[in-house]
Amino acid sequence: MGGNDITSDQIIAELVDMGFDISDITEAVKAVGPSLDNAIDFILNDSHRNNTGASTSVVCLTNNKVLGKRATSSLQPSGKMRQPNITEHLKLASEPKRSKTIGLCDASVSTKNYLIGHVEGPEVTPALDTSSDLCAEAFMVPSYCKDEHIIGFDWENKANNLIRKHFGFSSLKGFQKEVLAAWLEHQDCLVLAATGSGKSLCFQIPALLSGKVVVVISPLISLMHDQCLKLGKHGISACFLGSGQIDRSVEKKAMSGAYNIIYVCPETILRLIKPLQSLAESRGIALFAIDEVHCVSKWGHDFRPDYRRLSVLRESFRADKLKFLKFDIPLMALTATATTHVREDILKSLCMSKGTKTVMTSFFRPNLRFSVQHSRTSSLSSYEKDFSELIRLYTKNKKAVHILTPKNPESSSKYSSGWLNASIRGPDEMCNNQLHDTNDCDFSDDDGYLASPNEKELSVQYLEDDCDQVQEVDDLDVSCGEFRGQPPLNFNDCGTPDSQNLLRKAQETPPLHQGHLDEGPTIIYVPTRKETLSLSKFLTRFGVKAAAYNAKLPKSHLRQVHKEFHEDELQVVVATIAFGMGIDKSNVRRIIHYGWPQSLEAYYQEAGRAGRDGKLADCVLYANLSRIPTLLPSQRSEEQTKRAHKMLSDCFRYGMNTSCCRAKMLVQYFGEEFSQQRCLLCDVCINGPPEIQDLKVEATTLLQLIAANHGHESCQNVSSDDDLKGRILKRKPNIRALVSRLREQNHTFSATDFIWWRGLARILEDRGFIRDGDNMIRVQIKFPEPTDSGLRFLKSDLQRPFHVFPEADMLLSMKTRKPYSSFSEWGKGWADPEIRRQRLERKRASTKPRKRKARRHRPDLSTVRGRLSAKLSK
Numbered sequence: 001m002g003g004n005d006i007t008s009d010q011i012i013a014e015l016v017d018m019g020f021d022i023s024d025i026t027e028a029v030k031a032v033g034p035s036l037d038n039a040i041d042f043i044l045n046d047s048h049r050n051n052t053g054a055s056t057s058v059v060c061l062t063n064n065k066v067l068g069k070r071a072t073s074s075l076q077p078s079g080k081m082r083q084p085n086i087t088e089h090l091k092l093a094s095e096p097k098r099s100k101t102i103g104l105c106d107a108s109v110s111t112k113n114y115l116i117g118h119v120e121g122p123e124v125t126p127a128l129d130t131s132s133d134l135c136a137e138a139f140m141v142p143s144y145c146k147d148e149h150i151i152g153f154d155w156e157n158k159a160n161n162l163i164r165k166h167f168g169f170s171s172l173k174g175f176q177k178e179v180l181a182a183w184l185e186h187q188d189c190l191v192l193a194a195t196g197s198g199k200s201l202c203f204q205i206p207a208l209l210s211g212k213v214v215v216v217i218s219p220l221i222s223l224m225h226d227q228c229l230k231l232g233k234h235g236i237s238a239c240f241l242g243s244g245q246i247d248r249s250v251e252k253k254a255m256s257g258a259y260n261i262i263y264v265c266p267e268t269i270l271r272l273i274k275p276l277q278s279l280a281e282s283r284g285i286a287l288f289a290i291d292e293v294h295c296v297s298k299w300g301h302d303f304r305p306d307y308r309r310l311s312v313l314r315e316s317f318r319a320d321k322l323k324f325l326k327f328d329i330p331l332m333a334l335t336a337t338a339t340t341h342v343r344e345d346i347l348k349s350l351c352m353s354k355g356t357k358t359v360m361t362s363f364f365r366p367n368l369r370f371s372v373q374h375s376r377t378s379s380l381s382s383y384e385k386d387f388s389e390l391i392r393l394y395t396k397n398k399k400a401v402h403i404l405t406p407k408n409p410e411s412s413s414k415y416s417s418g419w420l421n422a423s424i425r426g427p428d429e430m431c432n433n434q435l436h437d438t439n440d441c442d443f444s445d446d447d448g449y450l451a452s453p454n455e456k457e458l459s460v461q462y463l464e465d466d467c468d469q470v471q472e473v474d475d476l477d478v479s480c481g482e483f484r485g486q487p488p489l490n491f492n493d494c495g496t497p498d499s500q501n502l503l504r505k506a507q508e509t510p511p512l513h514q515g516h517l518d519e520g521p522t523i524i525y526v527p528t529r530k531e532t533l534s535l536s537k538f539l540t541r542f543g544v545k546a547a548a549y550n551a552k553l554p555k556s557h558l559r560q561v562h563k564e565f566h567e568d569e570l571q572v573v574v575a576t577i578a579f580g581m582g583i584d585k586s587n588v589r590r591i592i593h594y595g596w597p598q599s600l601e602a603y604y605q606e607a608g609r610a611g612r613d614g615k616l617a618d619c620v621l622y623a624n625l626s627r628i629p630t631l632l633p634s635q636r637s638e639e640q641t642k643r644a645h646k647m648l649s650d651c652f653r654y655g656m657n658t659s660c661c662r663a664k665m666l667v668q669y670f671g672e673e674f675s676q677q678r679c680l681l682c683d684v685c686i687n688g689p690p691e692i693q694d695l696k697v698e699a700t701t702l703l704q705l706i707a708a709n710h711g712h713e714s715c716q717n718v719s720s721d722d723d724l725k726g727r728i729l730k731r732k733p734n735i736r737a738l739v740s741r742l743r744e745q746n747h748t749f750s751a752t753d754f755i756w757w758r759g760l761a762r763i764l765e766d767r768g769f770i771r772d773g774d775n776m777i778r779v780q781i782k783f784p785e786p787t788d789s790g791l792r793f794l795k796s797d798l799q800r801p802f803h804v805f806p807e808a809d810m811l812l813s814m815k816t817r818k819p820y821s822s823f824s825e826w827g828k829g830w831a832d833p834e835i836r837r838q839r840l841e842r843k844r845a846s847t848k849p850r851k852r853k854a855r856r857h858r859p860d861l862s863t864v865r866g867r868l869s870a871k872l873s874k
């Protein structure tokens with residue numbers, strides 16, 4: 001093997017790691033030789049080369065086309081939060097977001113003479129290179145802050161003037177005022193506010209008001225970069241420090257006070273404690289803000305161990321430790337997704353003070369339209385079915401979309417024959433044709449715990465590596481980490497429509513619930529890196545301007561995607577969770593989750609990227625409703641696995657729900673009381689729940705069997721086979737065995753579907769009638785045993801109905817099989833041998849085990865990965 005071969009091998013292994021398809025990789029390496037960069041370029045540009053139509057169809061959208069104002073929650077006299085309804089939301093959305101006129105302040109925050117933590121003793125002038133413009137500007141402290149001891153009674157006016165000057169907003173929101181008031185009183189503050197509500201302003205304004213530095217701890221370089229860039233544009237100097245920062249001088253300048261705001265990743269701050277103490281003494285530190293603070297909690301969905309060490313901030317910046325401080329430097333912790341449990345954990349882990357003020361707005365986002373749809377989400381035929389509308393939307397203005405056949409048809413056909421067929425048709429043709437697989441349910445008998453064929457062959461480590469589950473902080477490298485404050489824009493001159501104009505535009509906008517969606521960009525979240533590439537490739541071949549985003553792709557590519565996405569050059573980003581937290585782009589119209597998210601926290605966080613301009617946006621979850629979701633592979637302790645299962649189970653229940661408003665379910669998950677009955681937008685509110693059914697007979701039959709198998713004598717009539725019962729008792733029957741037994745024993749149910757019973761078991765568990773016998777936390781109950789209330793239910797009056805809304809999996813199995821509302825019908829005529837024969841034949845045909853396709857994957861022994869794979873499969 002020559003030297004070149006070895007290099008190619010390594011390149012191939014790296015590209016496989018990034019998620020590229022082996023056929024693309026081979027083609028690329030063949031075409032460009034052993035160069036990683038060229039190979040990536042070749043693969044990524046392949047779609048563009050093929051996508052001749054895309055370049056002519058860039059939809060130009062402007063962020064300021066319609067400026068809506070987000071609805072905010074209000075406190076009712078009872079002190080409870082009340083969410084705005086759609087009508088109120090619309091009214092608010094029709095108000096101008098940006099205006100020159102001073103808005104009336106509606107929150108009654110007391111105006112005191114607030115003192116801020118100050119420097120005692122002689123003022124230290126930081127050692128700076130004052131020749132630089134940047135430094136000179138950084139020290140342009142607003143005149144009213146020159147006497148930094150006193151911000152004054154009218155701090156609210158000052159703050160409003162500042163946000164008008166720098167950002168063009170008319171006034172602070174109510175919760176922002178509350179947070180600022182707490183800061184002015186040197187209180188720690190926990191801010192729980194919806195995605196897109198404007199939490200960043202809460203820690204940015206103190207830097208302007210006090211003239212001191214604000215230090216922000218943030219989990220991702222891309223997030224810090226985005227925020228610094230925006231601040232720079234609004235005349236506020238900022239920088240970020242961390243592993244992604246390659247310019248060493250930025251850190252030095254930051255520690256000598258050259259920037260208003262310093263963003264730091266959690267690992268870096270631990271190393272900077274001493275210099276920050278000096279900074280606190282010289283220019284002063286107004287506060288430490290811990291953004292996305294749910295990352296602190298082991299109970300959260302996005303735990304970062306380094307966040308847990310941030311308690312060092314409280315220990316190192318106390319007034320009793322640093323003599324020049326009059327007050328502890330306040331901590332401000334902010335998140336949009338924290339359950340009650342996570343909140344407690346945050347307060348404890350960060351050692352926040354006893355007097356910490358919690359400021360909470362409603363988590364409700366009244367313009368987000370949530371829905372759940374069934375899809376196998378696994379094959380090209382699902383892509384064709386699920387994305388035809390999206391393709392039509394983004395390509396409808398093209399005169400003719402010329403879709404080329406894949407250069408190498410053989411390599412394409414390995415996906416499915418549908419790929420090639422779809423590729424040579426235009427999108428419209430594809431959309432109009434009935435490509436849809438009518439029997440799209442996956443009823444292969446499984447408990448949902450089965451690994452996919454791939455999972456069986458590949459190592460856990462490989463799979464873990466294919467899922468961007470634990471995000472590292474340096475997700476992006478950026479050549480410039482400092483952002484000079486530019487003079488703020490004059491909002492009168494920058495073409496922003498005046499309020500009359502805005503009002504007229506808002507009036508022209510159809511009401512939210514009429515369902516018209518603007519053509520803004522879409523983010524599609526997929527579970528694995530591989531899928532980011534396959535789906536984006538699929539979309540680009542149909543003329544959509546789409547790009548993949550996953551943590552393993554070259555940073556230059558990720559940077560480019562960020563840029564094009566923010567500049568409205570991309571229509572779709574297909575991403576893993578690496579593209580999530582904090583992304584603040586106003587006009588994202590659709591967030592599609594293609595596959596089960598791992599938690600409702602992650603789901604709501606990612607969905608929160610949509611509709612930040614207050615206009616209607618869709619949040620669609622496509623998931624295989626007939627399968628129980630599994631955890632994505634990751635290294636977890638036993639305790640973490642339990643928690644992960646619990647979170648996944650909550651997410652599964654969200655998908656299975658057919659009767660409760662989805663927005664209500666989501667905000668209640670975060671511990672908020674939903675004051676309205678319904679959001680009037682989600683699929684449940686629009687379509688209404690399914691017909692309610694009395695399942696007393698079915699529930700009793702299942703419960704009796706469960707009880708009998710746990711030795712409850714009163715239920716013995718169910719099984720006369722003592723021997724079998726004894727055997728089952730010893731090895732704790734699982735739900736599958738129980739349902740098989742039930743179908744054997746009771747002819748009425750002989751052709752019923754396991755998935756239907758699994759749904760019923762879940763409902764019985766939720767009502768507290770059964771629980772998992774081995775005390776394991778699972779996504780779906782597996783070893784049911786009766787509870788006391790379950791046994792009481794069995795003794796209750798048989799005539800009393802047991803009303804149930806069938807859940808999504810039950811409905812699905814009813815739709816594709818026979819209607820279950822007619823269980824008893826099924827029993828009719830059973831005595832007739834011919835009817836019996838026909839039915840059993842039908843049943844046999846329908847339950848025939850599907851042959852699994854023989855795997856075509858043969859490890860390539862000339863590659864590192866191939867050899868590893870061959871070793872593992874031995």
Ligand SMILES: Nc1ncnc2c1ncn2[C@@H]1O[C@H](COP(=O)(O)OP(=O)(O)OP(=O)(O)O)[C@@H](O)[C@H]1O
Binds near residue numbers: 336
């Ligand atoms: N007082 C205000 N008036 C009008 N718009 C505001 C105000 N404060 C913030 N905004 C706007 O709200 C948008 C969202 O702000 P921000 O990114 O701070 O949200 P967030 O609460 O941090 O959301 P996430 O949890 O998703 O990070 C921004 O575009 C910002 O300009």
Ligand SMILES: [Mg+2]
Binds near residue numbers: 199291582
């Ligand atoms: Mg934010």
